[in-house]
Amino acid sequence: MLDTVFIGLSIGSILLLVALGLSIVYGSMGVINMAHGELVMMGAYTTVIAQTYLGFNLFAAIPLAFIVCAGLGLLIERLVIRRLYNRLFDTLLATWGVAILLQQAIRLEFGLSFFGIHIEGLGPGLQSVTLPEIMTESFTVGEFVIQPYRTFIILVSALLAVLTWFLMYRTRIGQQVRAIMRNPDMAAACGIDVKKVNALTFAYGAGLAGVAGVMMSGFKTVMPDMGSSLVVDGFLVVVVGGVGSLVGSIVASGILGQLNGVVAFFSNDIIARAVVFAAVIAIIIWRPRGLFNYKGR
Amino acid sequence: MKLLKNLKATIAVVAFSIPFIGQASAADEIKVGVLFSLTGGLSIVEKSLSDATLMAIDEINANGGVDGKMIKPIVEDGASDPKTFNEKASKLVIRDRVVTVFGGYTSASRKAMLPVIEKRKNLLFYPTFYEGYECSKNVIYTGSVPNQQLNNYIPYLVNKLGKKKFFIVGSNYLFPKEMAKVAKKLIEANGAEWVADEYLELGHSEWGSMVKKIKDSGADVVLSNVVGDSVISFYREYFNQGISQKDIPIASTVTSEIEVAALGGKYAAGSYTSFPYFQAIDTKENHDFIKRYRAYVNDPNAVTHVTMVAAYESVYEWAKAVEKSGKTKPLDIMEAAKGVSIDGPMGVMTVSPENLHNSMTPRIAQWQEDGQGKIVDEYDVPVQPLPYSAYGETANNLFCTASGLDSSKL
Numbered sequence: 120m121l122d123t124v125f126i127g128l129s130i131g132s133i134l135l136l137v138a139l140g141l142s143i144v145y146g147s148m149g150v151i152n153m154a155h156g157e158l159v160m161m162g163a164y165t166t167v168i169a170q171t172y173l174g175f176n177l178f179a180a181i182p183l184a185f186i187v188c189a190g191l192g193l194l195i196e197r198l199v200i201r202r203l204y205n206r207l208f209d210t211l212l213a214t215w216g217v218a219i220l221l222q223q224a225i226r227l228e229f230g231l232s233f234f235g236i237h238i239e240g241l242g243p244g245l246q247s248v249t250l251p252e253i254m255t256e257s258f259t260v261g262e263f264v265i266q267p268y269r270t271f272i273i274l275v276s277a278l279l280a281v282l283t284w285f286l287m288y289r290t291r292i293g294q295q296v297r298a299i300m301r302n303p304d305m306a307a308a309c310g311i312d313v314k315k316v317n318a319l320t321f322a323y324g325a326g327l328a329g330v331a332g333v334m335m336s337g338f339k340t341v342m343p344d345m346g347s348s349l350v351v352d353g354f355l356v357v358v359v360g361g362v363g364s365l366v367g368s369i370v371a372s373g374i375l376g377q378l379n380g381v382v383a384f385f386s387n388d389i390i391a392r393a394v395v396f397a398a399v400i401a402i403i404i405w406r407p408r409g410l411f412n413y414k415g416r
Numbered sequence: 417m418k419l420l421k422n423l424k425a426t427i428a429v430v431a432f433s434i435p436f437i438g439q440a441s442a443a444d445e446i447k448v449g450v451l452f453s454l455t456g457g458l459s460i461v462e463k464s465l466s467d468a469t470l471m472a473i474d475e476i477n478a479n480g481g482v483d484g485k486m487i488k489p490i491v492e493d494g495a496s497d498p499k500t501f502n503e504k505a506s507k508l509v510i511r512d513r514v515v516t517v518f519g520g521y522t523s524a525s526r527k528a529m530l531p532v533i534e535k536r537k538n539l540l541f542y543p544t545f546y547e548g549y550e551c552s553k554n555v556i557y558t559g560s561v562p563n564q565q566l567n568n569y570i571p572y573l574v575n576k577l578g579k580k581k582f583f584i585v586g587s588n589y590l591f592p593k594e595m596a597k598v599a600k601k602l603i604e605a606n607g608a609e610w611v612a613d614e615y616l617e618l619g620h621s622e623w624g625s626m627v628k629k630i631k632d633s634g635a636d637v638v639l640s641n642v643v644g645d646s647v648i649s650f651y652r653e654y655f656n657q658g659i660s661q662k663d664i665p666i667a668s669t670v671t672s673e674i675e676v677a678a679l680g681g682k683y684a685a686g687s688y689t690s691f692p693y694f695q696a697i698d699t700k701e702n703h704d705f706i707k708r709y710r711a712y713v714n715d716p717n718a719v720t721h722v723t724m725v726a727a728y729e730s731v732y733e734w735a736k737a738v739e740k741s742g743k744t745k746p747l748d749i750m751e752a753a754k755g756v757s758i759d760g761p762m763g764v765m766t767v768s769p770e771n772l773h774n775s776m777t778p779r780i781a782q783w784q785e786d787g788q789g790k791i792v793d794e795y796d797v798p799v800q801p802l803p804y805s806a807y808g809e810t811a812n813n814l815f816c817t818a819s820g821l822d823s824s825k826l
Contacts, residue, residue, distance in 0.1 A: 126624035133622075237715070243459050245645060245678035255682075257658035266656045269624075338652050339621045340645035340678065344457055348619070383625035388616050389588065391625070 121263050123384045124377070129269040131376020132276040136334055137349050138356035138368050139279060140327030143287075146363020147300045147320045149207060150200055153215040155353060156346025157222055158188050158325050162332020163341045164225060167246045171239055176251050177337060181275075184329035192325020196318045218346070226343045246341040254337070272334050279327060284365055286323070296320055300363050355395070359402050361409025370410060375399070445486045446744050448473070448734075449508035451519030451529070456496025461674060462521045464713075465543060465727040466491065469518045471712045472731035482735045483742065490514060498528035505529040509536045515744050516541060518730055521723065523547065523590060530555070539746035541734060543726035545669075545691070547594035548803035551816035554746070556753055557773040558726040558733065558765065560692050562598040563805035565669050568778050569690040570602035572793050573637055573667055580608045583635035585626065585642060585650075588615040592641030595669055597806040599639055611635050620646050623653035631659060640668040647675045651683045661686030673719040673787070681787035692776040693722040693762035694789040705761040719787075722762070729760045733767065733774075754818075764798055771816040773801030 141155045152158075162184040169175035169183055195217055203210045227233065228241040240246060254268045287293035295316045298306040307313045331349075339345060355375060360367030375395055382391035402410065450469050452462035473487045481487060490512050492504040501520065508514045509532055516539045520526040523546050533540045533554045540555045548561040573579045582603050586592025596613055603610050611633050616626060627650070630638055642650050647670065654666065666687040673695050676684045695706065705725070710718050733756055738744060741752030754769035765774045775798040781789025804815040807826055815825045 122628055123625075126628065129624060130622060243455075243463070245460060245648065245674075247648070247678050247680050249680060255656060257656055259658070264658050266658075268656060338649060338656070340648040342457075342460075342645060379622075380625060384628070387614060388620060388622065388625055392617075 123380055125263075125266075125269070126384075127377035127380025128273055128373075129266075129376070130379050131372045131374075132273040133334070134352055134356050134376055135280065135369060135372035136272070136276045136331040137328070137353040138360070138372055139276070139283060140324035140331070141350070141353040142357045142360065142363065142365070142368045143283065143296075143327075144321055144324035145357055147296050148200070148317050149205070150203075150210045150321070151207065151214070151354075152321075152324070153211060153350060154195065154218040154221060155214075155324075155328055156348070156350030157218040158192065158328035158346070159332040159335060159349050160225070160341075160343065160346035161191060161221060162188050162329035163248075163336035163339075163345065164241070164246070164332075165329065166248050166333045166336040167240045167341055170248060177248065177254070177333060178251070180333050181330055184333045185326040186329075188329025188332070189322040189326035192322040192328075193318060195325070196321040200321060201314065201318070218350075222343045222346070243343060246336075248336040248341060250337050268337055272337075275330070275334060279330065280365070280369055283327075287365060292316065292319065355399050357409075359399055359409055361406075361412035364409065364411040367409055367411035444484070445488045446482060446738070447488045447490060447512060447514045449505070449512065449514040449517040449519065450489045450491045451494055451501065451504050451508060451517055452521060453496040453525075454491075454493040458496040458521060461723065462494070462496075464674075464718075464721070464724045465521060467713050468709065468724045468728040469731055471709060472728045474712075475708075476731065476735050482738045485744075487731075487735075494519070494525055498522075498524045501525040502528040502532060505532040509533065509538045515539070515746050516734055516749060518543075518727065518734075520544065526555075537747055539750050541730040543730050544723050545726075547591040548806065549594060550803060551771060551821035553772070553820070554750065555772060556730070556733065556750065556767060557801070557803075558730045559723060559774075560776060560778070561773055561801050561803045561805070562595050563802040564692065564776060564778050564799050565690045566595070566598050566602055567799060568793065568795055569667065569669075569688075569780060570599060570608075571606055572780055573688075574603070574606040574608045576793070577637070577665070579637035579665075581633075581635045582608060582610040582637055582639050583630050583633050584610055584613045584639045585630070586615050587618045587620070587641065587643045587646060589618060591643070594806050595641045596639075601806075610639075616642070616646065618646070619644060621649040623650045624657075626650075627653045627657050627659070630654075630664070631657060636664055638664060638666045640666050641670060642668070643670045645678075647671055648679045651679050651687070655683045671783075672721040672723075673789070674721050676783055676787045676789075677719055681783065681785045684783040684787070685785045687783050688780060688792075689783070689789065690778060690780050691722040692778055693720075693725045694779060694781045694791060695720045696781065696788045696791060697761065697763075697779070698791075699761070699763075701759070702761040720761075725761050729758060729762065729765060732758050732760060733765070766798065768801055770814055770818050771801060771803055773803055775800050 144150055144152050165184040165187045166180040169180045199213050203213055225241055226243045228238045257264050257266045295311045299313055303313055356368055356371045360371030378398055379391045379395050382394045452466040453459045454463055473489050477486050494501040508517055518541045520542050521544050526542050542555055543558045545559040584596050600610055668689045671689050706720050709720055710716055736756050737749050737753035741748045753767050757766040763777045765776050767774055777795050777798045779791050779794040781791050784790050800811050802809045809815045815822055
């Protein structure tokens with residue numbers, strides 16, 4: 120039983136990892152970032168590239184992927200998102216376009232494959248990341264098998280959740296972000312530089328996606344399509360948890376992860392997935408704004 | 417109404433006779449279609465099939481072609497989408513008037529091309545190992561069918577390795593289910609038992625629960641029909657949950673050099689796969705082939721795998737059939753291909769005159785840390801293909817014969 124709880128916790132932590140960045144961006148800027156999964160994918164490829172060319176191991180790739188993806192996020196915000204504020208459906212389409220661009224950029228090796236140049240680590244193929252030795256050797260405590268890598272993912276997502284909480288509730292910029300979440304016009308009237316804060320928020324969300332990508336690369340296949348299914352899972356968490364609520368995201372990912380793990384244990388993963396979707400639908404009907412939500416906006 | 421039908425038929429005949437006038441003028445070349453996915457998710461594998469096919473064509477042309485005629489390949493992209501395969505097959509057959517199409521990787525793409533190929537009386541060479549249950553007279557199948565992968569595999573696992581309890585796991589679609597059907601018969605016939613038969617959706621990547629289930633099931637071997645990128649997360653999770661391949665080995669029917677390369681040899685080491693071809697086959701033909709292929713794709717580390725080699729050998733089989741018949745009409749080539757035998761990287765393959773599948777030599781390999789298979793068992797002689805073995809077909813009681821499928825036996 121403990122094993123099942125652990126698997127559920129692990130699934131939940133992965134959901135949280137993906138949902139965290141999404142939730143912040145959606146909550147503070149009202150932008151549904153369809154490219155979030157692709158930013159995760161970029162994070163994973165950063166790990167692959169860093170490993171191949173710089174000899175970085177997985178741990179060293181975490182800050183690097185954060186910086187790369189945050190930079191990319193900043194760029195996307197400047198070029199696309201900024202021009203589409205308050206146009207929800209347009210941002211939806213635009214970020215979807217960005218997602219496709221990113222996918223193809225990796226698949227076509229930034230266009231170099233047209234010229235017959237091959238960059239090791241990019242292209243349409245499957246890539247793999249080697250985990251450090253201590254992350255792969257599982258050990259048992261009594262009946263219970265401890266998987267170091269899954270435990271590590273749980274720790275990282277907990278750490279990122281705490282970090283995000285700290286940034287949002289204990290720093291000046293976080294206060295500004297929360298003010299913008301409640302009412303952007305009023306926040307602007309109070310002298311908050313909404314554009315700048317939004318740009319930073321988006322970059323932070325993208326950076327979190329990058330870290331998620333590093334984590335994913337350790338036990339999922341790294342390939343150009345890997346992000347598209349992740350973004351769906353991320354949205355489930357955001358929708359159930361309530362837009363912009365950090366606590367909501369944590370609780371929702373915990374619930375959905377455990378639900379998935381337990382149902383998969385008693386029947387199988389296909390039914391577990393169906394049950395998760397059914398639960399999400401039920402929760403949205405019961406509480407259209409999610410389990411936890413802010414008033415305002 | 418009948419008049420209209422006749423009229424239609426006449427128009428069709430007229431329309432059809434025009435092409436042959438055009439064909440006569442280009443008598444010094446033979447047009448063939450090469451149709452694999454060059455883009456999309458399946459391009460990872462199918463690009464290598466396309467390359468191998470084109471390489472074989474280049475080689476034959478460099479040696480003077482077939483009967484003095486050059487082979488002219490027309491390459492199309494199936495884009496990982498069955499509908500596109502159907503459209504591109506129509507284009508190749510109707511507009512380009514190719515005499516044969518080399519193509520298809522997934523069963524879905526083959527089924528999409530089939531109506532076009534059959535209706536237009538054309539010919540398809542299909543290179544993938546697949547689930548059987550097909551008896552087309554317009555397809556030469558150069559991949560293996562379940563009995564060729566499993567007939568020696570299950571007895572090996574039961575008798576040589578002493579495994580008695582099978583856990584069968586697969587991706588949720590046709591091929592794994594048909595494989596499981598054949599496997600269950602063989603498991604029971606060999607005096608072992610199967611404890612579970614589980615499926616996960618294609619592309620599933622969260623294997624925690626399933627691997628735990630395997631661990632709790634008491635099985636001592638896993639028969640895996642898991643395909644695609646799920647393979648990677650499956651083997652990794654298996655390793656991470658601390659199951660040793662020594663105690664409960666994964667015996668796969670799908671995992672090839674490609675998946676092992678992506679997965680990392682460490683995670684696959686100790687597991688098994690059954691295929692007619694492995695890169696590790698130690699023959700001169702195979703070593704030369706690997707060298708030529710790596711030079712052709714300009715990648716010194718390129719891996720070779722079973723379907724790719726089948727795609728390569730398809731062209732040679734086809735060329736031999738064309739030379740034998742002396743004609744270049746699709747159905748003449750098909751007729752001549754019956755009984756054609758070639759000796760290539762994977763050993764001797766012979767087209768069965770009855771069901772147009774190939775007899776080939778099953779081999780079992782155990783994966784090593786370096787990502788290569790070590791061949792631990794192989795048949796002495798090529799095994800006859802039985803596409804309906806899941807339904808009771810045996811060598812003495814063929815369901816699919818030269819005269820077609822005897823559906824009363826199903």
